[in-house]
Amino acid sequence: MLSNGRESARKKPNEDHSCYRGAGFIGSHLCDYLLKDKDTHVICVDNFLTGRKENIIHLLEDSRFTFIEHDIIEPLYIKDKKIDQVYNLACPASPRHYQANAVRTIKVNTIGIINILGLAKQHDTRVLQASTSEVYGDPLEHPQEESYYGN
16 A cells, blocks of 8 residues: 555556557557566457557467457447456547548547546546647647657
8 A cells, every 4th residue: 555545556466458449550569568467368449440450460369368349439348357457549640540530530539438437437447548649739840759749
C-alpha cells in the first residue's frame, strides 16, 4: 500500500490485458510485448478498419492470445475473464483514414471510449487512452518531432 492509500502498480500474477486496435502497427507490437510475460493473457480487439490480420497472424496460435473482431462503437462484454488493464489505441491516426471516415472517427472517439470505460468499470480497471498529435491542433512543423508540443 502506498502512502496515499492506493495499491502499488506492481504486476499481479496471471494478468489479462485488453488491447483495442490490437491489429494495428502499434497495437500488434504492444500485444507482442505483453505476451513476453508468460503469465499474461491478451485479448486483442480490432475491426480491421485500419489494422491488418498480418500484424497478429503469428499470435493466433498462442493460447494466451485471444482475438475478437469487433467495432468499439458497439459495447463489448467480456465476462469469462477479469481484465486487469485496458489499452485503447482505437482511432484512425492517419489523415487519409480519419478524413475518409470522419463521422466514424468521431464515433470511435466518443461512443467507443464510452464503451471502453464501461468495460473498465465492469472490471474495476484502468484505461490507457492513446491519441494522435492532432490533439495539439494545426502543427507549425511537418512532420512533428517528438519534442514538439503544439503551438
